[in-house]
Amino acid sequence: MPIATTCGTAPAIGFAVPPESARARPTPKARAPSALFVLYVLSSVAAHRQIFFRWSWVDYTTLARGALRLVPPDDQVNRWRQDDRTMQAEMIVGEAPACEEILRVIGEFQARFNGSAA
Numbered sequence: 001m002p003i004a005t006t007c008g009t010a011p012a013i014g015f016a017v018p019p020e021s022a023r024a025r026p027t028p029k030a031r032a033p034s035a036l037f038v039l040y041v042l043s044s045v046a047a048h049r050q051i052f053f054r055w056s057w058v059d060y061t062t063l064a065r066g067a068l069r070l071v072p073p074d075d076q077v078n079r080w081r082q083d084d085r086t087m088q089a090e091m092i093v094g095e096a097p098a099c100e101e102i103l104r105v106i107g108e109f110q111a112r113f114n115g116s117a118a
Helices: 035-052 074-090 099-113
Strands: 004-007 010-013
Touching (some): 074 099
C-alpha cells in the first residue's frame, strides 16, 4: 500500500511534491544538448547498431553530419502525408501541426545539422 506524504499543501502518494519554485522549467537553451554531444551520441548509436543489429536496409554511413537524411525522398512524401492523415484521424487528440509544417521543420533541422543553409 502506498504511503501518503505531503510537501507544503500538495498531497502526494509515495513521493513528495517539490515546491513550485523547484518545478520551474528550464529554458530551451538550457535543455538543448551541445552539438558535440549530439554528434557523439549519433555516432555511438550508429556504431552500436552496425555491430549488434546490422540491418541490411540501413545505410549506416548516412548517420553522420553532412549525410543525415530525415526528410523523405520526393517519391515517398505522399505516403508520409497519407500516414499523417491516418494518425490525425485515429491517434492524435487535439490540435497538431500540419504535415507540411512538420516536413518544413524537419528539413530546416536537417539542413542545419548537415551544415548547409535551409
